[in-house]
């Protein structure tokens with residue numbers, strides 16, 4: 001079966017993508033680097049062909065194994081939140097999923113490390129990363145709650161699934177000046193949190209209510 005092309009036609013065309021970018025602007029995304037990345041990055045290659053026509057709607061979409069790919073607005077907000085505060089050397093992503101957020105982040109980091117607990121999802125995400133020629137990404141099948149200790153410390157850590165409480169291991173793996181963006185809390189009561197490690201200690205900000213799948217322990 002042929003795959004939809006990167007440029008796309010009809011519902012995956014440049015005009016459709018421009019409309020998504022416009023919508024993100026209206027929703028408060030101001031970082032032009034992030035908006036440009038959303039515009040050039042094909043989202044339809046991350047979902048089943050049957051869903052490709054919905055890939056540029058600002059909505060979460062199913063990716064199998066009971067998981068969803070995050071809504072573009074939330075991917076943009078998290079990326080923007082991570083970029084604020086200085087350049088990103090090493091970045092750790094937890095919950096690769098389909099790899100869309102990974103592809104969003106790749107040009108903004110020197111090195112990107114991405115951990116996923118569901119093996120088949122990770123395999124597909126790796127294929128897409130190859131297809132998009134993301135050369136600075138390393139993937140790992142594992143429990144992201146533990147971080148990636150051998151590569152720590154990180155200038156940025158971003159979690160795409162919500163733990164009930166702040167995962168201490170991730171906080172410990174933050175470099176000086178590093179930012180951790182993580183949704184925290186039980187379903188229906190999650191807040192997007194940004195922790196920044198400063199000389200004076202850990203600084204905590206709440207970036208508003210969000211709805212993520214739970215961060216699960218172990219691997220699948």
Ligand code: SAH
Pocket residue numbers: 063067068069070094095096097098099100101102115116117118121142143144145160161213214215216217218
């Ligand atoms: N940004 C991804 C979001 C996928 S949903 C995307 O747009 O596709 C969150 C992902 O986190 C799921 O794929 C889920 O399997 C994964 N996940 C949940 N708990 C995890 C853990 N402890 N370690 C690694 N990945 C985890």
